Every structure is written in structure tokens, then in C-alpha cells.
Amino acid sequence: MPVVVDTARFLADLHELRQIGTYKTGVHRPTYSKEDMDSRRWLMTKMAEIGLEPEMDGIGNVIGRHPGPGPHLLVGSHIETQNQAGWLDGALGVVAALALARSGLPVDVAAYVDEEGHFDVGFLGSRSLIGDLTEADLDKARNRTDGTPLRQALRAAGLSGEPRFRLDPTRYKGAYELHIEQGTQLEREGLRAGVVTGIVAIWQFAIRIVGQQDHAGGTTMAERKDAGLAAVRLLAAIDREFPKVCGRRSTWTTGRITLSPGAPSIIPGEANILFQFRDVEMAVLERMEECLVRLVQESNRNERTEAFLEVIDKAIPAVCDPAMMTALEAAAREHAPDAWQFMPSGAGHDSQNLARIMPAAMLFTPSIGGISHHWAEDTKEEDLALCCQILATAAERFLAG
């Protein structure tokens, strides 16, 4: 008998989790905050209720192991959120994994910690699970917003001294993840599910520009070494030049600009920029980086300031496993005929790390208005339920294949 998900229970669980760290219609659960840790403990209780064996590791990953025989699937996502963000981003994939386990599938349920990158390492949990993070990496890591050292945050969360888990790839036939699209491609086409073909890599940079802090009246325009103005000119050049070297679905974003000291009558002596770009193709990523390096060099030839480019993170784009995609495709054809498509993921996900040690694939639900990383993020409940069922059917097919 084909697997059937208890979608009412699945939606009830999602709404229960939404109560932890409520912010307007969204939630606020930054990594290792009280709300985040509460949600991890909530998850462990749920796991135990359906017969899984829950454990939290020394970096905050929660895994509920299926006690029966294999082959097993690893299914999950993340449970912390961006600041004042949506109720589904991450939570959906974790609660869907619970639903699959509850339906009887041999699924280990996982919540990978800090997919949202509150700490400057990026993908703390999934990278730790595949053995890609050394203790020295953890020693250096800091919170991007307030600079808190990761070690201090772990201590405050009660995780100091606990061992970190390492995934055993021989235990798993593959890893599935359900996630919201965080864009409008599905919605615009009137579709209800997206089978992901690959995950973009995010390349993150910090650009620091050093000028000379001065009085905004006494210093003539010709004498100034205005770090803020140099930043504006560099970002305007990126805006002009990147469309010439990017790929069809590349994105690039300046998330933060900080001028120091940041007062109305002082010429900024320093500017700090957080910049990132994304693509699914390595060649395109490398072309964009080349362009960025060239523009920083040009700035240093043209301006009276000095710009420094620091690489924060350069991930590798991931391709989804063909057999796992085929299982998703068949399940989508069954439950949502003519209402699904293949598509790349413009956002980074833990699955890109899992894909380095086992087969991995992802399914997307639509996002209303494409809104994401904002408390107004939402998805129709019938689409959530449909996609959870597609994922379960695909998991069953793939395990049987």
C-alpha cells in the first residue's frame, strides 16, 4: 500500500512550532537564541513521540534516528531562522521529515544548525556533519551581527564539551530536503511543486575601503579621501559590469554597507561592505570573481582610498542526484500532474553539503509573492500538504528502486 502522509498532523506540527519565537506572522529564532534552543528541544520531544531516537550534538545539530533496519534516508532542513523572518523557511523541511517518519518510512529526521549563517562560517551544522569543520574553524567563528565568538555562544547554549556527530554515509541511501522556493518562478507559472536540479553556490566577500576621516566642511572635495564615496563608486561599477559577465540566473547582492564613524558632518574614514554572488556553474562564479577583483583594482588605481577584498566563503555548486530526482518527478506527476517543473535553486541549502558524501535532492513549494527572509513569508497550506505527500511518495519509490 503506497505511503500516505497524515497532512493534518503535519500542518498542526508546523503551527505548533510557529509559536516558538513568534514575530508578527513570522518567527524570530536566531541560532542559539533561547527560542532556537527551545525549538530544538521541542523537535526532540516530537521525535521521541514517534519512536525515533533523538540526540543533539556539540554544535546544536538534532538528529532523530530511525530504530529499524535500513536502507535509511536522511530527511531534514534547518530550524533556526533569519532575524524576524518567515515561519516556513527551514521549519517546513524539518516538520515534513517528521511526517515522513510518522508515516512509517525508514527516515532519520535532521535539523542542521545555522543554515542561515548567523555565524561567519556558513552551514555550521551540515558542514560539521560531513567533517568539513575543524576545531580551529570553530575557534575563529563569530556572530556576523554582534561579533559574539561561536565558542561563547555554544557555552551559553549549554553545548560546550558535547561531541559533534559525523554522518556515516553507508547508513543512508540518500538525503532529501523539502524547502520553500524563496522566489516567484512557481507562482508565476501557476505551479505547486518544483523538483530541484541543482543548488547554487554562494560566494561571499567582505570589502573594506580605507580613506581619511575628516571634517565635512573644512576639507575640499579635491582633498578628500572619502571611503564612503569610493564604496558608492565601486558598487556602481559592479552594478554596471556584472550584467556583462553573469549567467542566466546569477544573482549578486550588497547586504550591508557601514560607513565609519557614520555621522552627518564627518567624511567617512572607512567603509565596510558585505557582498555576495550566486550561480549554479563554477565557470560563471569564477568569471564574476575575476570581474570583482578587477573592479577593486580599478578602484585602487582611480581613488585616493585603498580597497581590500577578503573572501569569506566560496562554496561549490551542487547537482542533485538523478535517481532521487527521477523519484521526485514520478511522485510529482502522480500527485500534481501538470502543476510542477524542474528548476535550479537560487538559494544555498544544507543539501549541497550532504551531496558531497551521499546522493541528495530537493523539492520546492511555492512562496506567496516570492517573499522570503521576512516575517510576511507564506505558502498556501494545500501546497504544503501536497509537497509533503510528493516527498513521501518519492522517498518510498527511491528506497524501493
Next chain:
Amino acid sequence: MPVVVDTARFLADLHELRQIGTYKTGVHRPTYSKEDMDSRRWLMTKMAEIGLEPEMDGIGNVIGRHPGPGPHLLVGSHIETQNQAGWLDGALGVVAALALARSGLPVDVAAYVDEEGHFDVGFLGSRSLIGDLTEADLDKARNRTDGTPLRQALRAAGLSGEPRFRLDPTRYKGAYELHIEQGTQLEREGLRAGVVTGIVAIWQFAIRIVGQQDHAGGTTMAERKDAGLAAVRLLAAIDREFPKVCGRRSTWTTGRITLSPGAPSIIPGEANILFQFRDVEMAVLERMEECLVRLVQESNRNERTEAFLEVIDKAIPAVCDPAMMTALEAAAREHAPDAWQFMPSGAGHDSQNLARIMPAAMLFTPSIGGISHHWAEDTKEEDLALCCQILATAAERFLAG
């Protein structure tokens, strides 16, 4: 017998004041901070020691009245500083005024509060003294950095309920102010004093750009409403267009850019910019404002975001009093032959407000390297002493004239 300043005492006073709120080789005395209030009380003690009658008013202005007969001169500057800024900016003019009073001149010594504009009104003290600030203005005023209401800051400083002073223009023949240049014009010409011909007006604006906060991966470049990118494009347009409409000595400065929420993977939903420009000519100021308004309109036609331009402050440029300038010129010829010049002030000063109710004029000392609003700001002690003597001689001449 011509007036002679005790310059050793004058320099000793300056160094004593430097001890209050020391930061590296500069000082940190933001308006109404403990350090700022300590410096005001220090000043009142000094005033009393030389026979002046010191009083502090309900907004923090300190005035030490000369007890003898008139005509009097009002001499002073400000005593609070920008954050982590220089030891002379403001303090020099206040301590020089003390030196003039000590030398026997009929001088009222003044420290006008918040010339540095920590609060979003600008020139709180001198504007209050000339009757240009209503109680309603004070009700609305907030600290530019942390948003503290002015009323709350006044309460914390123990000033609530005290009356605000109003200057009686019939008491004064004029107002003099000694200040550092905050630029490199004197230094580059090898000069030691500058007789100021006029003071620029500062026009301050807040630009708010509203877009749509979104995930930096899921949202394609074509779909984005990126408030940060719109800000960069607008500031790049200002950089391009302002040189076409500005005057010979105009300056324009973006002191702060804030992107919200300011995270690496989120497209900024809002950008806030502090922008200002300065000139000594009303016609030039109006031309620059016209240009700014046009560029904001262009942004709103070209971008998918909406920009709002808010006027924070539009001061009126001031011309220095001819008779007071002539007295300064004669004193400079006497004490610094061939080592002085006439020059406009690129920075705003309290004297521009005093000039609205009485004759006013200013003298500049050089600034080493032109550095200002930074703790490294400095001036040679022999130039400080020389300019204090020039000011005293000019004051004596003007009073006699």
C-alpha cells in the same frame, strides 16, 4: 598699553581641559555626557576664578558675564566634541575667550551647547540664545546616534526646568570666535592665521528609500526591489551631477548609509542616507538642492523602489562684520605680518547664528594636516598662542573703534 595675553596660562588651561574625556591624543565629550557636563563645570570654576559671573542655562549653555561696564564683547565657542575627536575643536575658542577676559578686556565668555550636532536640531545652544528654538522644537529633538529624546538627555544632565538664556544684543558690540581651520588652506600656504570672511551654511537631508526585503538567492535580479542598489545608484548620480552645479568651494558629504535589515543574504528592503552640502552663497545652495530634488525624482522614475527626501536643516550663510574683520586684519598684520590671509569658513559655526542679532567675526588657526573630527587633530602651540594674541588685539581695537 596694548593688551597682552598670558599665553602660557592660556595653553595650560587648554591642556587641563584636555584631561576631561581623554581619548588617545584627543577627547570624547559628546553633548550632555558625563565628560561634557564635567567640562562645563570646569569652565564655570575657571570663570569665577577670573572674576566673571558664571551661569549655566536650561539647555547647557555656559556664560560667564563680565561684571564691569560696557560696551562688552561676547567671545566663545563650544566645549563638547564629536565622538573620539580632537582636543581643540571648540575648546580652543572657549579657552581663548577666558584668556581675553583674564587679560582685562570687557568680555563675556560663552560655551554654546551642541555646536557639533549630536542632536538632530543643530546648533542647539546658539540658536536657543538668539530665540530661534521653540519648546516644541526641543520636544521633537533626538540624538542622531542612539535616538534618545533631547528632553530625556536634559533630565539626565540635571538641566530640566532651568530657564533658557536669551542674549541681549544691546549689551554687546559684537561676537568673536577663534577656531581651528579644519582644512589645509593655511598649512599649504605656510600661513599662521586666517581672518574669516563668511561662514558656509549646511543643508542637511535624510533620504529614505523603500524597496522590498527578499531572499538574495530566490529573487532574480529582474524581480528585485533592492533599496540598497537604488541608494548606490542615486549617490553615484549625485557624484556625477553635483560638480556641474556646485560653487568654487562647495562640499557635499554622505555621512551615513544604513541598509535594513543589513544581513549578507537579504536584499535590503530599506536604505537610509544622511546627506549634506555646504556653501557660502544662497544661490549655489539653492542650485544644489534643485539638483538633489531632480535626482530623487529621476530615481523614482527609473527604479522599482521609492525614495523620499526629507529636509533636516537649511541654515542661512553668514557674512562676517566688516569692522570686526578690519580689526582682525590690523591685529594679524601686527603680530603675524605676511603669515595670514582672508578666507571663507567651510564648516558651520555658532557665529553664523550670533551674526543674526549682532556683528560677528571669526579667526582661524591652522590645522596640522587638515585633520579634524578625529582624535589626531592638532595645531602647533605657537600658532595657538599667536592667534589668541591676535584675537585679543583685535578685540581691543574693535572696542576702541
